[in-house]
Amino acid sequence: MSDEVTIRRVQANEASDYVEALADVLIDCVEGGASVSFMLPITRETALAFWRNVAEGVVRGERALLIAEDEHRNVVGTVQLVLAQPENQPHRADVAKMLVHRRARRRAIAQRLMHALEDAAREEGKSVLVLDTVTDGDAERLYQRAGWQRVGVVPKYALMPDGAFCATTFYYKHV
Template sequence: MSDNVTIRRVGANEAAACVEALADVLIDCVEGGASVSFMLPISRDTAIAFWRNVAQSVARGERALLIAEDRDGSIVGTVQLIIAQPENQPHRADVAKMLVHRRARRQGVAHALMSELDRLAREEKKSVLVLDTVTGGDAERLYQRAGWQRVGSVPNYALMPDGALCATTFYCKQL
């Protein structure tokens, strides 16, 4: 990864303060075609509301939020570890919203976020991680290189931001 990016966990107060910058990253990703639960056109209000809810979830201890910042301190990427799980799954966590701004892609940001996510998951005493991604997308290569195991895919699972159906592939990782 480039020495120009810093990965760090943010707490509840800082997460709330980062809402605007995180909304910029989310909007860029959706406008770039990423299937991350949002449709085009994505409004700024929608993106801000999403990140406010994430900040509240961080405050409740339900999830951890990692951000990637460039040398200027601008947020260029993010990923979440959802640590609150059912009573019979205290050892598991979900990975959500791996997002890298298009201007920061192919610079090792996503790989650095995933490496720090692994470290954080171990710190949180999690031994099984799960995630899903668009089948055939760039993220699949990232996850496979990072040691994730493909579990299977579901055709027509979600919609791309433009409304087209897409398959979703599920991955797991044993730590």
């Protein structure tokens, strides 16, 4: 596989075009054990419904959706910035669903997605970003290397796709 990967923000008028490809990435990640809000077995319809909702959020301006595409324009990764926040938090956004297909890992795609996400946050006037991730997972190292500040851990916060409990670590970053 070539290392040529393009990171870009999906525009509102094209968001629905990526639902199928993003569903493939989500299914791969959940089947690979990622705790990203879904349980096994994950159905294609569940994944499609999730991404249709995300696409609608992009159209409404509530989310920024970034994708990583390989040299064949296959989506191999994604991350979201949840822009819609309460009235007293217009400066904040949540990072959601950092996903990289298993066949494309170990190529700095997640790191590049996060840099692009921070640029998108600045463009949107967001200065505080918040995320959560599985404690002791691979993503923690990514966030720490990128300068994210650990806030704390909540034991048994979520379930892994197989039903086992997992702790969740919360992070923030000022951009």
